Structures are given as C-alpha cells and as structure tokens.
Amino acid sequence: SAVISQKPSRDICQRGTSLTIQCQVDSQVTMMFWYRQQPGQSLTLIATANQGSEATYESGFVIDKFPISRPNLTFSTLTVSNMSPEDSSIYLCSVVGGTAPNTGELFFGEGSRLTVL
Amino acid sequence: AQTVTQSQPEMSVQEAETVTLSCTYDTSESDYYLFWYKQPPSRQMILVIRQEAYKQQNATENRFSVNFQKAAKSFSLKISDSQLGDAAMYFCAYYSGAGSYQLTFGKGTKLSVIP
Numbered sequence: 001s002a003v004i005s006q007k008p009s010r011d012i013c014q015r016g017t018s019l020t021i022q023c024q025v026d027s028q029v030t031m032m033f034w035y036r037q038q039p040g041q042s043l044t045l046i047a048t049a050n051q052g053s054e055a056t057y058e059s060g061f062v063i064d065k066f067p068i069s070r071p072n073l074t075f076s077t078l079t080v081s082n083m084s085p086e087d088s089s090i091y092l093c094s095v096v097g098g099t100a101p102n103t104g105e106l107f108f109g110e111g112s113r114l115t116v117l
Numbered sequence: 118a119q120t121v122t123q124s125q126p127e128m129s130v131q132e133a134e135t136v137t138l139s140c141t142y143d144t145s146e147s148d149y150y151l152f153w154y155k156q157p158p159s160r161q162m163i164l165v166i167r168q169e170a171y172k173q174q175n176a177t178e179n180r181f182s183v184n185f186q187k188a189a190k191s192f193s194l195k196i197s198d199s200q201l202g203d204a205a206m207y208f209c210a211y212y213s214g215a216g217s218y219q220l221t222f223g224k225g226t227k228l229s230v231i232p
Contacts, residue, residue, distance in 0.1 A: 004161075033218060040224070041224060042121075042208065042222035042223055043208065043210075044222075045220070058219065096218060097164070102214060103167065103212075103214075104152065104212025104218060104220055105152070105164055106164070106218065107164075108161055108163070109161065110159075110161045111161075111162075
C-alpha cells in the first residue's frame with residue numbers, strides 16, 4: 001500500500017485568495033488523482049495528473065480554477081484559485097492501488113479540509 | 118452516466134451485532150468493479166472490499182462481506198460482529214474499468230456503533 005501525505009490538513013481561507021495543497025507519495029506512481037468532497041456530498045474527481053504531461057480535467061473543472069502541478073513521480077500540487085465559500089470542501093489526493101492492474105482500486109490521502117469565509 | 122445510490126444517510130448498530138448497508142447503481146456495462154470505502158472521522162479513506170462484476174461469488178474480507186446482485190444492480194455491505202472502530206462514513210463506488218480511474222461514488226452512509 002502507498003503512504004500519501006497531504007498538506008495542509010486543514011485551513012481557513014479568505015474569499016478571493018488562493019491555496020495550494022501538496023500531496024507526497026512514498027513511492028513512484030504514474031497517475032495521481034485529485035478528488036473534491038463537498039459537505040454532505042460524495043467524492044467527485046477533479047483531475048488526473050500524470051508526470052510529464054498536462055493534467056486531464058473532468059467536466060465542470062477548469063485549469064484556471066484548479067491548476068495542478070506534477071513535477072515528479074512522487075509529488076503533486078493542487079491550487080484552488082480565487083476561492084469562494086462554495087469551494088469549502090475536503091480535497092483528496094489519491095493514487096492507484098492494488099496488485100491487479102486497472103481494477104479501479106485507489107489509495108487516498110487524509111484529505112485537506114478547506115473552509116472559505 | 119453511471120449513478121450510485123446509497124439510500125441510508127445514517128445507520129446505527131449495537132456493538133457485536135450485524136449491520137447491512139445498502140447500495141444500488143445504474144450502468145449499462147456488463148463488466149465493472151464495485152467498492153466499499155470506509156472514511157473514519159478525520160482519517161484516511163481506506164478500501165474495505167472490492168467486487169468484480171464477472172465474479173458470481175460474493176467478496177469477503179474478514180468481518181466484511183457483500184451481497185452482490187448483478188441483475189438487480191445491488192451491492193450491499195454486511196458488517197458482522199460490529200466493533201467501535203467500524204464507526205465511519207461508508208462510501209459505495211463504481212468503476213467501469215475503462216482505464217480513466219474515474220470512480221463514481223455514492224453520497225455515503227454514516228455508521229455509528231453503540232457500545
């Protein structure tokens with residue numbers, strides 16, 4: 001199993017500011033994923049980050065709002081830009097897990113809980 | 118588009134008893150994967166159990182088992198001998214196997230365990 005560390009674990013931010021969330025994995029992984037978990041809601045995939053290429057964003061998410069970096073095979077960042085209260089969520093980093101390929105099994109970080117005032 | 122529905126926002130169980138969490142899903146695919154994930158309060162989300170749709174046998178992991186009814190598109194989780202550490206949010210999730218790793222999650226069921 002992979003150990004995934006996220007920073008910050010929680011933060012309170014002001015409207016209009018930006019915050020960068022870091023995700024560090026203890027092993028090299030090709031694909032890293034960023035999920036959003038809004039209060040009382042399920043998880044929604046924001047984007048897939050592959051090292052050496054642009055992130056692939058899901059419908060409803062754009063690079064200007066959620067820029068992602070993936071400088072190497074163990075690290076990624078997600079920035080939430082120009083925040084509004086609607087961005088208050090838990091943001092989760094995840095990587096592919098399991099011993100069999102393409103089973104959909106994921107390992108998750110502990111999440112970063114953002115509150116925007 | 119696939120959807121995953123968890124109709125029980127909250128459940129409670131007495132310690133040492135058995136509880137079943139419900140999940141239904143909608144898909145036109147014949148091969149796919151289903152998961153139950155556990156998210157304890159302020160802690161990391163972890164995989165509880167996985168079921169491949171092509172397997173008729175229900176998956177089992179220690180005290181956790183599923184009742185997979187493919188025709189009914191139902192995927193319930195049974196927790197036997199419930200323990201205090203089982204208290205968490207439980208998410209049912211679907212994956213089509215398309216390679217994008219875009220999982221579709223239900224809204225979750227909050228399980229409380231009563232001592």
